[in-house]
Amino acid sequence: MGKKKRNKDTKEKTVKSVNKNVRSSVRKLNPILKAIVGKKVDTAIRDLTFSEKRISKDIKKTISSAIANAENNYQYDIDKLIVKEAYCGKQIIMKRFRARAKGRAASILKPYSNVTIILSEVKKMESHGSKS
Numbered sequence: 001m002g003k004k005k006r007n008k009d010t011k012e013k014t015v016k017s018v019n020k021n022v023r024s025s026v027r028k029l030n031p032i033l034k035a036i037v038g039k040k041v042d043t044a045i046r047d048l049t050f051s052e053k054r055i056s057k058d059i060k061k062t063i064s065s066a067i068a069n070a071e072n073n074y075q076y077d078i079d080k081l082i083v084k085e086a087y088c089g090k091q092i093i094m095k096r097f098r099a100r101a102k103g104r105a106a107s108i109l110k111p112y113s114n115v116t117i118i119l120s121e122v123k124k125m126e127s128h129g130s131k132s
Helices: 026-036 041-049 056-074
Strands: 014-022 081-099 105-121
Touching (some): 014 056, 041 081
16 A cells, blocks of 8 residues: 555656746746747757747746756756746735825735746657658
């Protein structure tokens, strides 16, 4: 009655990196994260570099951290890494107030998020044979 044992051969090679307290809402992060899922890491970093979104710099930093984890801790080949999963979740919300007319106050919500990037190493590279 314990946990099921997994074979080491069937376990997929994955690396995880979490960036907590990213100063942006989940609503703004989700489209950027969905755009990089399934891409190779060098392509994902290139896309984030040329993105006009402010928060793409923090996402790029998280991917770079995951790449460094894969290279140093697990000795994975950087060229074979792809973004397997990328998701975000809610964190704290800073609440501020702004003075309005007639002595009233309006609340300002400043949300934070957690960004999680999971990289996976491709077993074998697909080679496209050239027709000669």
